[in-house]
Amino acid sequence: MNIKDVLSPFTAWKRVARDPVTVKDPFNDRPGADRYRGFHKNDVEACIGCGTCEDICENEAIDLVPFKDPISGDSGLRPSIDYGRCCWCALCVDVCTTNSLTLSNEYTWVATDPDEFIFTPGVDKKDWDENEKGWKKPEGNYEFYGLKRVEMEHLHPEERSDSFIEMVKGYSKEQAQKEADRCVECGICTATCPAHMGIPEYIKAIRNDDIEEGLRVLYETNPLPEICGRICTHKCESVCSIGHKGDPLSIRWLKRYIADQVPSDKYKDILDTNEIENNDKKIAIIGAGPSGLTAAHYLVKMGYSVTIFEQFEAAGGMMRYGIPEYRLPYESIDKDINYILSLGVDIKYNTRIGADITLDQLGKDFDAVFSGTGLHLGRSTGIPGSDNEHVYYSTDYLRKITAGEEIEVAESIVVIGGGNVAMDITRSLARMQKVKYGKANIIATSLEKEDVMPADREEVVEAREEGAIINPGWAPQSIEIKDGVPTGLHVVECNSLFDETGRFNPQCSMDVKEFWPGVQIIESIGQGMDLSYISEEFKENMAFSPRGRVETNDYFQTGVKWFFMGGDIIEGPDVIHGIANGHKAAIGIDNFIQGIDFKAAK
Amino acid sequence: MDLKKLFQMNPDRSLYPEMGEDGKPIIDLSSHKFLKIWQGPQHPGITGNMSLELTVSGDEIVESKTHVGYLHRGFEKLMERRKFIQCFPTCIRMCVAEPDPNEYILAAAIEDLAGIEVPETAQWLRTLALEMARLQILLRSVPGQGGTFALGLGYQWGNYIRDLILDRFEELTGGRVYHMYIIPGGVRGLLPDGFKKRMEENLKLVDEFVINIDNLMYNNSVFKQRAKGLAVIPKDWIDTYGVYGPTARAAGVMRDVRKTHPYLKYAELDFEPFTTTESDVYARSRVRWHDLQTTVDLIRQIMAKMPDGGEIRAETPNVLHWRIPKGETYQKCESSRGEYGMYMVTDGSDKPRRVNLKGPSYTHANALLDKLLINANIADTAAIMVSLATCPPEIER
Numbered sequence: 001m002n003i004k005d006v007l008s009p010f011t012a013w014k015r016v017a018r019d020p021v022t023v024k025d026p027f028n029d030r031p032g033a034d035r036y037r038g039f040h041k042n043d044v045e046a047c048i049g050c051g052t053c054e055d056i057c058e059n060e061a062i063d064l065v066p067f068k069d070p071i072s073g074d075s076g077l078r079p080s081i082d083y084g085r086c087c088w089c090a091l092c093v094d095v096c097t098t099n100s101l102t103l104s105n106e107y108t109w110v111a112t113d114p115d116e117f118i119f120t121p122g123v124d125k126k127d128w129d130e131n132e133k134g135w136k137k138p139e140g141n142y143e144f145y146g147l148k149r150v151e152m153e154h155l156h157p158e159e160r161s162d163s164f165i166e167m168v169k170g171y172s173k174e175q176a177q178k179e180a181d182r183c184v185e186c187g188i189c190t191a192t193c194p195a196h197m198g199i200p201e202y203i204k205a206i207r208n209d210d211i212e213e214g215l216r217v218l219y220e221t222n223p224l225p226e227i228c229g230r231i232c233t234h235k236c237e238s239v240c241s242i243g244h245k246g247d248p249l250s251i252r253w254l255k256r257y258i259a260d261q262v263p264s265d266k267y268k269d270i271l272d273t274n275e276i277e278n279n280d281k282k283i284a285i286i287g288a289g290p291s292g293l294t295a296a297h298y299l300v301k302m303g304y305s306v307t308i309f310e311q312f313e314a315a316g317g318m319m320r321y322g323i324p325e326y327r328l329p330y331e332s333i334d335k336d337i338n339y340i341l342s343l344g345v346d347i348k349y350n351t352r353i354g355a356d357i358t359l360d361q362l363g364k365d366f367d368a369v370f371s372g373t374g375l376h377l378g379r380s381t382g383i384p385g386s387d388n389e390h391v392y393y394s395t396d397y398l399r400k401i402t403a404g405e406e407i408e409v410a411e412s413i414v415v416i417g418g419g420n421v422a423m424d425i426t427r428s429l430a431r432m433q434k435v436k437y438g439k440a441n442i443i444a445t446s447l448e449k450e451d452v453m454p455a456d457r458e459e460v461v462e463a464r465e466e467g468a469i470i471n472p473g474w475a476p477q478s479i480e481i482k483d484g485v486p487t488g489l490h491v492v493e494c495n496s497l498f499d500e501t502g503r504f505n506p507q508c509s510m511d512v513k514e515f516w517p518g519v520q521i522i523e524s525i526g527q528g529m530d531l532s533y534i535s536e537e538f539k540e541n542m543a544f545s546p547r548g549r550v551e552t553n554d555y556f557q558t559g560v561k562w563f564f565m566g567g568d569i570i571e572g573p574d575v576i577h578g579i580a581n582g583h584k585a586a587i588g589i590d591n592f593i594q595g596i597d598f599k600a601a602k
Numbered sequence: 603m604d605l606k607k608l609f610q611m612n613p614d615r616s617l618y619p620e621m622g623e624d625g626k627p628i629i630d631l632s633s634h635k636f637l638k639i640w641q642g643p644q645h646p647g648i649t650g651n652m653s654l655e656l657t658v659s660g661d662e663i664v665e666s667k668t669h670v671g672y673l674h675r676g677f678e679k680l681m682e683r684r685k686f687i688q689c690f691p692t693c694i695r696m697c698v699a700e701p702d703p704n705e706y707i708l709a710a711a712i713e714d715l716a717g718i719e720v721p722e723t724a725q726w727l728r729t730l731a732l733e734m735a736r737l738q739i740l741l742r743s744v745p746g747q748g749g750t751f752a753l754g755l756g757y758q759w760g761n762y763i764r765d766l767i768l769d770r771f772e773e774l775t776g777g778r779v780y781h782m783y784i785i786p787g788g789v790r791g792l793l794p795d796g797f798k799k800r801m802e803e804n805l806k807l808v809d810e811f812v813i814n815i816d817n818l819m820y821n822n823s824v825f826k827q828r829a830k831g832l833a834v835i836p837k838d839w840i841d842t843y844g845v846y847g848p849t850a851r852a853a854g855v856m857r858d859v860r861k862t863h864p865y866l867k868y869a870e871l872d873f874e875p876f877t878t879t880e881s882d883v884y885a886r887s888r889v890r891w892h893d894l895q896t897t898v899d900l901i902r903q904i905m906a907k908m909p910d911g912g913e914i915r916a917e918t919p920n921v922l923h924w925r926i927p928k929g930e931t932y933q934k935c936e937s938s939r940g941e942y943g944m945y946m947v948t949d950g951s952d953k954p955r956r957v958n959l960k961g962p963s964y965t966h967a968n969a970l971l972d973k974l975l976i977n978a979n980i981a982d983t984a985a986i987m988v989s990l991a992t993c994p995p996e997i998e999r
Contacts, residue, residue, distance in 0.1 A: 001823050008821035012755060012814070021762050033773040035791060037782075055922055058688035089691035089782050094790075095921070103776075135776050138791045141913045144687070145920035181920045207923065 032105030037088045037135045042122035046100035049075035050186035050241040053092035061085035073239035083117035097241040103135035104128035147246025150179040157465035162434040164325040176257040180206040189236035194580035214258040223297035226332040229256025233574045279303040284366040289317025290575045291372030291567030294582025308347040321399040354533030368589045372567035375527035385479025394425040394524035410520035414489045417524030418446020423459040430468045440467035449473040488517035555588025643672040650994030666975035674998045681957045687921040696999040702735035703937040705784035707944035710933035712786040723912030724788035729867040738767040739938045740894040747887040748819045750985040788915030829884035833974045833986040844965040847940020848889040853881035859936040883989040939991035961996040
């Protein structure tokens with residue numbers, strides 16, 4: 001044995017003189033580190049209750065509980081956390097779509113009641129709610145799902161500015177699957193979509209490369225997917241939870257992707273509609289627009305004999321006669337409509353109710369009638385000069401372009417209006433000018449400033465790319481007429497549209513004036529409805545809102561029990577509301593005919 | 603009865619247990635020459651919940667059998683029911699004391715199967731986290747060997763510094779014990795401001811500790827007397843029993859995944875794992891003492907070489923429905939106990955089809971420990987077990 005080995009351990013005694021390293025004062029808090037994963041906090045105003053935190057929690061510690069009434073873009077639920085299950089991994093924080101959920105650096109909590117440890121952060125007030133420190137989603141390239149949208153390929157402005165070829169190319173399989181991967185399946189979109197489409201389900205079908213399943217999901221709520229996949233106003237995308245931190249999912253293009261993949265002749269096999277059992281009831285539908293076609297589709301599937309009366313020579317309504325071909329090609333419209341017609345729907349073209357056959361007669365011949373006649377009448381600004389023969393309505397013009405009629409295309413045009421229809425006519429005429437004169441010379445204006453223009457942002461951007469001038473924030477004053485021909489439009493700057501009470505009351509700076517030359521003026525400030533086919537006798541039994549709209553119950557039944565109305569004349573105007581109305585009305589008609597109480601019906 | 607023999611002060615142990623023809627002792631409990639006692643599942647000398655069924659004759663162990671099953675949580679099975687990202691908070695509990703290798707092998711397996719390239723900065727940070735994890739566990743297990751011989755002082759010293767290292771973990775990862783830092787795809791954060799400076803201050807304490815523990819333990823006549831020559835593992839057992847890491851290196855077999863199959867940034871670091879040949883408890887502990895110094899040196903190297911900023915996580919598919927193509931992989935790293943690996947099979951779904959953890963304790967504490975305990979003194983049981991770096995949670999994942 002070495003003597004050193006006996007003495008060496010005694011060197012430990014030198015530590016006797018040192019200060020102890022143990023905590024001297026156990027009553028003072030030791031704060032957690034800046035990144036500490038302590039107790040949960042939630043900014044309940046920023047939270048939208050999407051439930052991704054619940055999805056990712058491997059301990060099932062998170063449960064979404066009601067917090068307030070759901071609104072568009074907010075489920076009204078908020079995460080409640082069970083601290084008997086939580087392991088503070090903070091994956092819920094990292095996956096949060098709004099960054100509202102965070103952890104504080106607080107880590108001590110004493111309570112005698114075990115139930116206290118199940119709490120809803122942000123709702124149940126806690127001491128650490130104001131604590132700024134603690135875990136937050138790491139910064140930098142740390143994302144649990146893609147925030148950048150897969151870019152949709154468009155025709156280049158030079159390629160498209162003189163043709164009506166469809167400008168959006170559509171996703172490839174790889175692109176669609178990559179885009180579909182970004183979905184967190186929260187379903188906020190489904191709640192917002194007027195038709196309540198199963199959006200997460202069909203996006204999942206894309207991920208699984210199960211297009212047939214995708215098509216089945218689409219047709220559960222929407223029999224016009226080719227059309228909607230192109231021109232839907234996609235309210236779903238405006239509330240997409242991914243949109244809070246990044247680009248919302250391209251839900252509309254994904255829908256189009258599914259519909260584009262399936263050839264027409266496969267539809268019946270996939271949707272199992274080769275044989276439909278018929279009953280002996282007959283339904284008449286007025287107008288082959290989105291609501292009428294949708295009602296027809298669901299009614300014919302229920303076994304009813306459906307006859308559509310259409311005033312024009314082709315079906316589609318505003319989808320065909322309002323939306324230009326470069327946004328919605330006719331073959332896409334035909335694909336959806338032909339499938340619906342192939343189910344056994346009878347359609348009578350060039351038949352106008354009121355002129356060719358009366359509503360009264362329809363009521364006698366059929367068990368129920370659905371009307372979706374839409375908004376086809378143009379509205380005038382009523383400014384001096386607007387009664388000139390070279391001042392047109394956009395609706396008339398768009399219809400004539402579709403019908404292939406000869407129309408006047410002047411060298412310089414001014415369009416009054418800032419909605420999507422105004423953009424449609426502007427871009428259509430810009431194309432025709434390009435063909436006729438070699439360049440576009442068209443100005444579109446709206447009362448609204450650019451940031452609140454009703455038109456979709458992309459419409460404005462693309463119109464400009466195609467050579468049109470979009471000049472928002474001006475109020476038209478008068479149309480200058482010389483020798484019976486317009487020479488241009490006088491405008492003044494418009495500062496605001498609504499007064500403090502929210503009433504429409506434009507305020508203009510009369511001294512800021514401009515004059516835009518144009519020998520042709522198009523008015524596109526909204527459309528009106530034509531209800532002349534409803535006789536006064538019926539109208540007496542129907543309720544009208546103060547603004548002249550027909551009032552219906554939840555199933556779009558009017559005061560005349562067998563008469564249902566939907567689409568743009570009731571809600572909207574847009575295609576998806578029409579589809580939603582048509583579907584609901586079809587259920588309503590079925591209930592009506594079967595004598596089921598609507599309140600009991602689901 | 604031979605009374606003389608019964609009262610003999612130094613019984614002739616070579617007489618019993620009597621060995622049977624199969625080489626196993628003939629143990630007849632009714633002969634009153636043997637006693638069965640259980641060490642564990644609750645026992646300070648068992649570093650977790652495990653039990654040793656010991657048959658002793660006098661104070662000498664004649665037979666030993668390891669019993670596990672007190673700590674079974676079924677993580678491998680649980681992971682088959684969890685999405686890949688959800689396995690991340692699950693897997694760390696497979697070895698609680700040293701959680702980061704769990705995180706790393708899971709991440710490495712997922713990344714290998716999904717074909718994901720981890721960014722440079724994240725690789726450095728992973729290397730740092732793994733070495734910090736080794737540092738904090740060695741600060742327990744090095745003096746812990748003294749603890750098994752009732753030398754508790756070094757353990758107090760080590761645990762204090764370990765707490766400071768956990769402070770560094772807390773500011774880097776947000777957690778002290780369950781770090782949950784090495785996430786599939788990368789890591790969960792860059793170094794906080796001033797981290798390197800604070801770490802260096804802690805490392806200076808470790809340097810001091812290395813000298814102090816050398817004086818207290820390795821140059822201690824009692825420790826030497828008891829540890830030297832105890833539970834020698836012959837070199838030819840290394841392969842037979844599947845011995846890894848420091849235990850193998852104490853027997854002169856170079857087994858260190860960091861060196862033999864470099865992963866992360868170890869190929870860019872300059873280090874040489876210590877080996878010796880005595881293969882007894884003292885040698886195994888000494889190897890760990892050298893490992894402690896290597897780790898301190900590695901942390902200094904990593905902090906000097908690593909980039910200050912950069913990407914921390916590779917782009918992955920949406921973790922909520924991350925599907926990984928069909929395949930299988932085995933990914934390993936060097937834990938403080940030896941090779942620590944995960945075998946994962948995927949079937950193209952969003953959950954692993956099969957996960958199997960391969961940790962050194964499984965072989966060390968079962969077959970090898972049973973063998974080593976025979977003829978050992980009962981007072982040395984804990985020392986032998988700890989010298990094999992037994993971690994019962996890792997046997998029963």
